[in-house]
Every structure is written in C-alpha cells, then in structure tokens.
Amino acid sequence: MKNNSKNIAPTVLSVSDLKVKFVTPDYSVHAVNNVSFSLKRGEVLSVLGESGSGKSVTLSAIQRLLPKNITSVEGSIKINGEEILTMSARRLNQLRGGQIAMIFQEPATSFDPVFTVGQQITEGIRHHAGCSQSEADKKALELLDLVRIPSAKDRLHNYPFEMSGGMRQRAMIALALSCDPMILLADEPTTALDATVQIQILLLLKDIQKELGLSIIFVTHDIGVSIEIGDRIAVMYGGQIVETGNLAEVINDAKHPYTKGLLSSTIHANSSGKRLHAIPGSPPNLSNAPSNCSFSERCEFANETCKNTIPDNVKLGIERFSRCLRIGVWE
C-alpha cells in the first residue's frame, strides 16, 4: 500500500544523463558519467557508494555548488520540470535553500564560526521569506524544537563551537528545513558523528521526513544506514549508478556483482551466519571517460566483452535497473 501510493506520487526531481567532469591543467576527472534517476514526492532515495564513486558530486551538481572554473556539467537536472543547469543565478538562489536544501557531512565546518546558530538560521529565512527578524526568530525557535534541541531559546544564541557534534547536526537539519523545502539533499549527514548519535540523527530525519512529507536524497557509504532510511536505493560505482530499485528488492536480490559484493562485505541484517567477503582491488581511475564496464577490473564474473563494452541499463522491473552485461549469467 505504502509503495503504491509512492508510485503515483508526482516526480519532483529528475536527473538525466548527468555528466560531471573536473578539468585542471594537471588532471581531469570524469567524476559522474551518465547518471539518471528521479525522485518522487515523499520518497527517500539512498545513494550508496564508496569514496570517489561520484555520489557527493552528483548531490552538489543538483544545487550547482561545484567550483565553476574547473567543472563541466552536462545533462539535465529538473526540479518540477524546471531545468536547474541553465537557470539564472537569481532563480537558482530562490531554489537553493527554498525548494532544495542540503545537509552537509561535517556539521563542525559547515556553520560559519563567527555567527550564532540563530543568526545563520534566520538569515536564510529572511532571505527567502522576506519577513522581519522577530518573525524569523520565532520560526527558528520552532525549528530547533522540531529537531529536538533542548532549551532551544538559549541555543539560538550559541556559536557553533559551543555545541556538541550531534547538536550541531540537529541545528544543521533545522537550518536545512528553515524555508520549508520540498527536497532535502543529505550528504553523509551521520558520517562524522559518534555511533550512538548517528542513530539519533537518522531516526530524527526519518520522523521529520514522514511528518513533513519530504523527498530526500540520502548519500552514504554505509549500507546499514542506507537500508535504515531508504525507500529506494541507487548503488554508485565509478561515477555511474550500477543498480537501482526498490530497497527490499535490491538488498534481497542484487542484480549487479558490485551490489552483491558490497552486501557480502558488510554486516547487516541479512548477513548473519554468512562469511564476509572483501571486494578485491581498488576503485577505478576516472581520468578517462569510461570505455567499458567500470567494475570489470574487479569483477570475478567479467569476460572479454565486459572489458571493452560500456554496459547499458538493463530494465528489470518498474524503476529497477542494473548496468551489467552478464545479468543472469553470474547469479
């Protein structure tokens, strides 16, 4: 029932054929290659991948936060049908924070150290809503209550360095929610936190998501976290989404050797009693555009075709894809 209602929910964000390349005189990196996905209203999409798989770059590209002078971005990113990549800076600044908000990985460094947390929350509210300082203060107070920060009133006057890591991340979430965004981009929001605090923040995000009906893209390298929060999952490798689908389907019946490898190399609910396996080798060098299956170097099932053909998305069901040339052969 839950999934049915999501299938008919409108698409709020669609990314198609996104390519991000960093070019400097010294090196070039094809960080994101032909990434396509969509996000529905009220849906949580977990993007799972290791460091350098392009997941954070994809997220930054959605808000056009990548450094302009060294980045080339191709493809299309549409929010409610409106193209982000070509819109004016003015329109972009309305959307940033207003419609699409971001939660950053390091709460310690993503607050400006010389402004109070309250000032930083209210300046966004005033910028987007154009309201008075006292109205913004009131809203900020409600937000801190929403993210369950105790004695919120005093906390508004705190500087970021006067808060603990978990408290700062709660404040960061409050800041992200301050202008009632439709889409939340969460860039490993729990990675920098203690394990116990991680779970608190995760549960908080989940509660708030349900309460407000938010759409979230949750980027993480932690398979446990992505299972905990996601409705759908997209597994990234070498700047590509190698497998995507409904969370339960992907976890229980992985259709890409990399997903399979990830699952068997991590401890999670389905892994009890099984032996852990490490994926051999290291992530691919992205200095050239892909010319084959980027996982073929490390894949135990790869054959000659895999090493010189770029795999297409193979449709396996409703919004269920795998980028593998040998589906069915290796299972």
Add this chain to the structure above:
Amino acid sequence: MFSYFIKRLLYALPIAIGVTVFVFSLVYMGGDPLDAVLPDDATAADVQEIKEIYGFDKPLPVQYIRWLGRAITGDFGTSIGTGLPVADELGRALVNTLILAICSALTGFPFAVFLGTLAGYNHGQRADKIVSGFAITGVSVPHYWLAIVMVIVFSVELNILPSLGMGPGGSEDWTLDWAHAKHLILPVIGGSIISMGIIARSMRAAVAEILNQEFVRALRSKGLSESRIAYHVMKNALPSILGVVGLEIGSLMGGSILIETIFSWPGAGFLLNEAIFRRDLPVLQGTILVLAMFFVILNLIVDISQTFVDKRIIRT
C-alpha cells in the same frame, strides 16, 4: 568576557613595566650620561653639582622610581638640546606623526584590504597575480629609496609636489587644506607602502582560505546572495586583518624615522633622529617610552576587539 579583558590587561602590565625599565636604563647604556652636557674643563665640584641637580647621585632604584613617577605624570624632563620641556616637544611631534599615520591608515590600508580581497576572490587568476606582484614589490622595495626616488621625480623633475616639511614655508600648524594636503602625499605613500604590501598579502591569504571552507558552500546552498556571502567572508577575515593592521599602525608610528627624516616631517621619528645625534637622553627616553606604550595599548585594543568578532578567541 569581562574576566578575559581583566586578564588581558594584566598581561599588558609586566610588558609595560619592562618597557619603562628598559627606557630608564638607556641613560646608562651609552656611558656616563653627563658627558654630553658637561664641558671638558668642568671641575669635580661642578660635576657633583650637576649630578645633584639631575638626581644622578641617588641609588639606581630610587632614580628609577622618581623618574617613573615623573613620567607617569607627563614630566619627561627638559630637553638637553633645546632646553624646552620634553613633554611639549614630544606632544607636538606625536600629533604630527599621528597625522601621517592616520592619513596612511585611512587611505592606504583600506585600499590594501580591497586589493587583497580582490586577489583572494580571484585566487590564482590574473587579478591575483597583478595584486600579488604589487604587494611583493611593496614589501621588498626599501621605502626610503622609494621616497627619495619619488622626491626626485615629483619634486625635483616634475615640480608638482613639495618634498619638505608639513606645510607651505615650513609651517608647522597643520590645517586641512590643499596646500597642506600636498605635503602629505609623498610621506604617506613612502611611509605606508610596506604596510600596504603586508596587509594586501594577509588579506589575500585570509580571503582565499575562507572561500575554500565548507561553510561558504553551505551559505551558497542556503541561496544567499554573493554580497551577503561576502559579508560572511569579511567578518571571518576581520580578526586576522585587525591583528595585522594594528601591528602596521604601530610600525607607522614608531618606524617613521627614515621617512620623517627624508621629508623633514617634524614628527616623533624626526625627533628621535635628532635626539640620537644630539645624545639628548631625556627626549630619547620620553619618545621611546611613549611610542612603546602606544604599541602596548594598540595591541591591547586589537586583542580585545578581535574577541568581539570571533568569540572563539576568548576560550583559547
């Protein structure tokens, strides 16, 4: 917050006392202080009499306390060279030096901050390279050499700017008009060129570093305008720039000997230079003491004002 101010004030105290001890002992550093004033054929009785007049016959600690007591009340003794009270001469000279320092701080420093910001925002690009080139030149070129070259070009060859004194006809009563302002231009440029280089470089480094920080991305992500983000960047750069500007104002006040001498600017540096050549110890002592105290107070002000901008400083 208040306890921090008290603590900071208490830190300044030993420095201030150290300065007074040093300045006091200047009297004895260059040999017998009376050599310069006494004629060669002075009798022992004359020497004794002079010693008593100046208090040199008392034990050192007593001399120090008496000297300090007088200095605190603004009495630095009498100039050996002119016979006038040191406080009067020094007061006039300090005002003149302050005029130079304030003009430099109000024109050159904001300009340097602007250039540094420009370079920091365009890190590694052409604007940065041009500004950095000027900044390095400013720091490396000997400022007295530059001053002399400017005199040759603008005063001697082109004859458009005066090179000597504070005003027309050697007038020492400074007023705000073009005739007097013309006299300021060359000394201000010569005196502040090094400071400008240092400030521009510090600002460039501060801005470039801040722009690289994650929170700037977070501010963009909030949808703030570039000007609002620039406000954040400036406030973050402020503590370190305050520190540098404070030091540079201090060096404008104290380090102006060469510039004031070249341009015959009757300021504290000029006075110091004269006093050194005349071995005029009371003037030397008074000038060094006041300049050093100025430095101590300036540092205190900088330290305290930094805490208003960045509250983290109090904790460390």
